[in-house]
Amino acid sequence: MDGRIVVVSSGLIEKDGNIRMTRIWLRQRVERIFSNGDLRHSKVKEEEEEEESRRRILAKALLEAALEGPDEDADQDQEVKEEDQKSLSVGIIGAPNAGKSALTNFMVGTKVAAVSRKTNTTTHEVLGVMTKRDTQICFFDTPGLMLNRSGYLHKDMKARVESAWSSVNLYDVLMVIFDVHRHLTKPDSRVLRLIKRMGEEPNPKQIRILCMNKVDLIEKKKELLKVAEQFKDLPGYGRIFMISGLKGTGVEDLTKYLMEQAVQRPWDEDPITMSEEVMKNISLEVVRERLLDHVHQEIPYGIDHRLVDWKELRDGSLRIEQHFITSKMSQRKILVGKNGSKIGRIGIEANEELRSIFKREVHLILQVRVKT
Numbered sequence: 001m002d003g004r005i006v007v008v009s010s011g012l013i014e015k016d017g018n019i020r021m022t023r024i025w026l027r028q029r030v031e032r033i034f035s036n037g038d039l040r041h042s043k044v045k046e047e048e049e050e051e052e053s054r055r056r057i058l059a060k061a062l063l064e065a066a067l068e069g070p071d072e073d074a075d076q077d078q079e080v081k082e083e084d085q086k087s088l089s090v091g092i093i094g095a096p097n098a099g100k101s102a103l104t105n106f107m108v109g110t111k112v113a114a115v116s117r118k119t120n121t122t123t124h125e126v127l128g129v130m131t132k133r134d135t136q137i138c139f140f141d142t143p144g145l146m147l148n149r150s151g152y153l154h155k156d157m158k159a160r161v162e163s164a165w166s167s168v169n170l171y172d173v174l175m176v177i178f179d180v181h182r183h184l185t186k187p188d189s190r191v192l193r194l195i196k197r198m199g200e201e202p203n204p205k206q207i208r209i210l211c212m213n214k215v216d217l218i219e220k221k222k223e224l225l226k227v228a229e230q231f232k233d234l235p236g237y238g239r240i241f242m243i244s245g246l247k248g249t250g251v252e253d254l255t256k257y258l259m260e261q262a263v264q265r266p267w268d269e270d271p272i273t274m275s276e277e278v279m280k281n282i283s284l285e286v287v288r289e290r291l292l293d294h295v296h297q298e299i300p301y302g303i304d305h306r307l308v309d310w311k312e313l314r315d316g317s318l319r320i321e322q323h324f325i326t327s328k329m330s331q332r333k334i335l336v337g338k339n340g341s342k343i344g345r346i347g348i349e350a351n352e353e354l355r356s357i358f359k360r361e362v363h364l365i366l367q368v369r370v371k372t
C-alpha cells in the first residue's frame with residue numbers, strides 16, 4: 001500500500017519588491033512511497049517527528065528574526081540614506097464606517113505593520129505605514145472629528161477634540177473620505193457639512209483631497225459623476241478620487257498621487273513589518289515555549305497544536321485561537337491542570353508576551369480538546 005509523507009522544509013527572510021518585510025517562506029513537499037505496511041508506519045512516525053522539529057526550528061528562527069529586525073544582508077541594497085528619505089503624513093477624516101481602515105489596509109497591504117496602531121502625541125492613531133523605495137507614507141486616523149447640524153462642533157465635544165482639530169492642519173495631506181453609497185441613498189447632513197467645511201477654501205500649507213469611497217456598491221456609474229459634480233467647485237480639494245478601499249478600485253491612482261506629494265524629510269517609522277504569516281508562527285512558538293515551562297516537557301508526540309483562528313478586530317487587537325488536540329484523556333488532564341489552572345497560566349503568560357511582541361492588544365484563546 002502507498003503512503004504519502006509531507007516534509008516541510010526550511011524558511012528564509014525575503015523582500016517584496018521595494019517594500020521591506022519579513023516573510024515566511026519556502027514550503028517544499030517531498031513525497032515517498034513505501035510498499036511495506038509496517039515499515040511505512042514507523043517511517044511515517046519518524047518523518048512526522050522530523051517535520052515537527054523542522055517547523056519549530058523555523059518558527060524560532062522567525063521569532064528571533066522578527067525581534068531582531070531586518071536581515072542586514074538582505075536589506076543592504078535597499079538602505080535609504082536619511083538625506084534621501086521622503087515622507088508624507090496623511091490624516092484621514094470621515095464618519096464612522098466611511099471605510100478608513102479598509103482603505104488603509106489595502107494601501108499598506110495585507111501585512112501588519114509592527115509599528116501600527118501606536119498612539120501618537122496628538123491622540124491620533126497611526127492606521128498604517130507604507131514604505132516604498134525612498135518614500136514613507138504614514139496614515140493617521142482623526143477620530144471624533146465630526147460636526148453637528150449647524151456645521152460646528154458640539155459644545156461638550158469641543159474640549160475633547162480641540163487638540164485633534166488643531167493638529168489636523170499639521171498633516172501634509174488631509175483625506176476626507178465618505179461612503180458614496182450612503183450619500184446617494186441616505187445622506188448624512190453632518191458628512192455633507194464636513195466635506196463642505198474642509199473644502200471651503202484652499203489651505204496653502206496642506207493638500208486636501210476628497211475620496212468617494214465604496215464605489216463598488218454603485219451600479220449606475222452616472223450617479224458617481226453626479227456626486228463628483230456636486231463637490232467639484234469646492235476650491236479646497238486638490239483632487240477628487242473615486243475609490244473602493246475594499247476592492248481596490250482606484251487605489252493605485254490614489255497611492256501614486258500620494259507618493260508624488262511626499263517631501264524630503266526623514267522617515268518617522270522603522271520600515272520593518274511583520275507579515276501575518278510570520279506573526280502566526282510566532283504565536284504558536286510563544287505558546288509552545290510557555291507550555292514547556294509549565295509542563296516541563298515538549299508537547300508530547302501525538303498532540304496536535306493548531307492555530308484555528310486569527311482575526312484582526314476593528315479596534316486593532318488580535319484574536320488568536322489555538323487548540324491542542326489529543327486522543328488521550330490523560331494527556332488532556334496534564335495540559336489543563338486542576339480546574340484549568342495550567343492552561344490558564346500558559347494562556348495569560350503567552351498573551352502578555354504576544355502583546356509586547358506585536359505591540360497591540362491580544363486576546364489569546366487556548367483550548368485542549370480530545371479527538372472524537
Ligand SMILES: Nc1nc2c(ncn2[C@@H]2O[C@H](COP(=O)(O)OP(=O)(O)OP(=O)(O)O)[C@@H](O)[C@H]2O)c(=O)[nH]1
Pocket residue numbers: 094095096097098099100101102103213214215216217243244245246247314
Ligand atoms: N462595499 C464596500 N464596503 C466597504 C468599503 N470600504 C469599507 N467597507 C465596509 O464598510 C465597513 C466599515 O469599514 P471600516 O474600514 O471599518 O470603516 P472605518 O471608517 O475605519 O470605521 P470606524 O473604525 O468606525 O471609524 C466595513 O464593513 C467594511 O467592510 C468599500 O470600498 N466597499
